[in-house]
Amino acid sequence: MANIGIIRCEKNEERCPLTSCLKSMKETTEGFSSYQNAELVGVFTCRCPGNSLVNMAKILKSKGADTLHFCTCTFAHREDGKWVAGGGYCDHVDALLQRLSKEADIPCAKGTAHLPEGYKVEVFKEK
Numbered sequence: 001m002a003n004i005g006i007i008r009c010e011k012n013e014e015r016c017p018l019t020s021c022l023k024s025m026k027e028t029t030e031g032f033s034s035y036q037n038a039e040l041v042g043v044f045t046c047r048c049p050g051n052s053l054v055n056m057a058k059i060l061k062s063k064g065a066d067t068l069h070f071c072t073c074t075f076a077h078r079e080d081g082k083w084v085a086g087g088g089y090c091d092h093v094d095a096l097l098q099r100l101s102k103e104a105d106i107p108c109a110k111g112t113a114h115l116p117e118g119y120k121v122e123v124f125k126e127k
C-alpha cells in the first residue's frame with residue numbers, strides 16, 4: 001500500500017478540485033500506476049515561490065505519507081485536448097522536487113493524472 005501526499009499549485013487551486021488526480025490515485029493509473037494500492041494521506045497547496053513546501057512535506061510525512069506527488073499541471077499544459085510536457089504552472093518544479101526530497105527526506109514524484117504521452121514519472125530521492 002502506497003501512502004500518498006499530493007501537492008498542487010496555488011495557480012490552479014480555484015479551478016481544479018483534483019478530481020482526475022484523486023481518481024487516478026484510487027485506480028492506480030497514470031502517475032500512480034507503479035502502485036498496487038494507494039491511499040491518500042493528505043493534500044497541500046503550494047504557494048509561490050514554494051518556501052513553505054518543506055514544512056508541508058514534513059507534516060504529510062508525519063501523517064504517514066511515504067511518497068509525495070506533484071500535480072501534472074505544474075509541469076505540463078493542455079493543448080487541443082491533450083496534455084503536453086512543458087508550459088505548466090511552475091517554472092522551477094524540478095528544483096522544488098529536488099530540494100523537497102532532500103530536506104524532507106521523502107521520495108517526490110512528478111506527476112499525478114493525465115500524463116503527457118510518453119512521459120515516465122520521475123521520482124526524486126535526493127540524499
Ligand code: SF4
Nearest residue numbers: 009046048049050090
Ligand atoms: S512555486 Fe510553483 S508549484 Fe508552487 S505555487 Fe508557485 S508556481 Fe505553483
